[in-house]
Amino acid sequence: MKTAVLHARQGGHSYEVRIGSSALAPLASLARKYGSVFVVTSKRVQKTPFGKRALHMLERSGRLKLVHVLPDGEEGKTFIETERGAQALVRAGATRQSLVTALGGGSVSDAAGFIAATFMRGIPWVALPTTLLAMVDAAIGGKTGINLPGMKNAVGAFHPPEAVLSDPRALLTLPPRELRSGLAEVVKYAALDPTLLWRVNALRGRAPGADLLAACAEAKVSLVARDPLEHGPRKLLNLGHTFGHGVEAAGNFERFTHGEAVAIGIAFAFRLAEKVGRIGPLAVAEMEDALVGAGLPVRLSLAEARRATVLMASDKKRAASGLRWVLPREKGSTWTVEWDVVADPAAVGEAVYEVALRDHPERRSAGYIGRMSRSRNARSAR
């Protein structure tokens, strides 16, 4: 398996995104460029074979000063954990010449990246993503952040890493539900670039290889370079996230993982686009098949759908003058996706009704999540 090397650029800063089985090869020499290295990881990741291997490589570099362990998932993305992390850095003697290494999924790169962004007003960091979500999305682009009660990523900073090193073997030990959740973001990239759809469908729920991961990461790298601060095209990456964030909140961030909520959000966006005459029913069916094929939900209960509708309007991405959508538009035999689309509230209501399981004529049980585990690991998706 070859290792892809992407060149990411944000403002004046540029860094490499490496994806493949030899992605971690430059880690030791990178570590030696800095006075000292401080790993931030999570309870679960620390114990995985991949986590142990990465820590071992850093130990051999002779620069590893500290392994700071966050709680898994969203519990690591709090003010108190940020303070604890910064205090651990102070106690272990971190300086402006130190390197923070985020070893873990999206929650770890969000939290560790925020610690690096604010410690001494910003020190360098490198991301070693261990989840699908982190490899194709969270670790790339420099968005870091923590949560407040009632608002995910309410507090954060733009702070691009020095490198993102993704070894797909880290995905081998992912809990199945977390793998499926990460696939939602992969399906999202296929929705943004429908030429990827057949490759996503061919996965049938398995982890993607380095090639497909690199294609997704490249889409993100390119959008971030064009629009570092998310004033324009980078908003495309929010496809499915407007309703999706509402779904996540409607389930109190427990019932649905981020990926499951985004899957429902993507299905919703395509339904809404159909309602307002931007696409036909075939495009809707094609996307729902891709999501269901990846083991993801595309429906929720009417009560949940109503609650999600209320909550999405209070999401941080609202503009003063109402919601702006990321929606597909028919283009030849396929579609293209646009941002900042205004939609008639009546059409939104109809689309809500359609993704609500109880009232939907088709009642596709394949697309509905039955019993949900409340495991901590499952909550660590972004």
Add this chain to the structure above:
Amino acid sequence: MKTAVLHARQGGHSYEVRIGSSALAPLASLARKYGSVFVVTSKRVQKTPFGKRALHMLERSGRLKLVHVLPDGEEGKTFIETERGAQALVRAGATRQSLVTALGGGSVSDAAGFIAATFMRGIPWVALPTTLLAMVDAAIGGKTGINLPGMKNAVGAFHPPEAVLSDPRALLTLPPRELRSGLAEVVKYAALDPTLLWRVNALRGRAPGADLLAACAEAKVSLVARDPLEHGPRKLLNLGHTFGHGVEAAGNFERFTHGEAVAIGIAFAFRLAEKVGRIGPLAVAEMEDALVGAGLPVRLSLAEARRATVLMASDKKRAASGLRWVLPREKGSTWTVEWDVVADPAAVGEAVYEVALRDHPERRSAGYIGRMSRSRNARSAR
């Protein structure tokens, strides 16, 4: 009294620094450019005539949504207060289109600026400084931050404001010790540009007028523009701060205000420069006279001096390869100041001995602080 308008520039961002009795005139129209305005202030400032006037102006703009009050001084610069501030913004409905207004001294602009820097990954803010220190230093240049136990400004961000509006009338109600502490930074600018020395000496401890404030602020604006991230000439602003931070820490951040510690630090820097043959004894005497004339200390006890020496080496500004100093060098009949100067540890030891009161042959009692009050207000200097 005319109002000076300086144009500050940092990276791609530019903003106005207004200093004078009509500096607040643009406040209402500035507020109306934003969807909503959220004031962050402190207990003391909120009750001053100037604080009340500023709040009244914002109320009349029709955009004021919240007045969030921090504890005075360093107690407002904590993680828990940052979290409370961000939560207050969420609850009051702040969005990316909101404006944070920092109304207060250096601690308020540090803390409120950090809240603005990280809320939703950065929203705009404006500074209304109410102390001398904030007007000539803290509010300009975009450095924001909070403290950790054992490390001041350990966590923060570079986030320049939209405007700095300084009305010198805010200084009328400053506690005397806080005014003197602020004068230490004014004396520092005179040390960097000795042509200002006679104007500083003419104050004899009174608050400077808009002209001298503007001259100091202009020096800061110019250094920040040349070196936004403090890799070069901006380090000049740390004159007196290397030993000064040690002095502050040696006094547990209670015995000395920041300004008093910096005054001792400036005296120390000039002594050290003399020891290594960069300047003569006249320059040392000239600076000490300016500091003592402003009511500031230039000596401390031997025990304190020794403790400060140990603590300055663990300050965050140390480089891996040892301390770098900001020191004057003789130039014609006056001096110029240089950064990143390496000094012989033996010379540092001799200079420590000279600023230590007990052992100094001159024992200038005018330069020593006698009984110190532990009032909270006195601790709010930067």
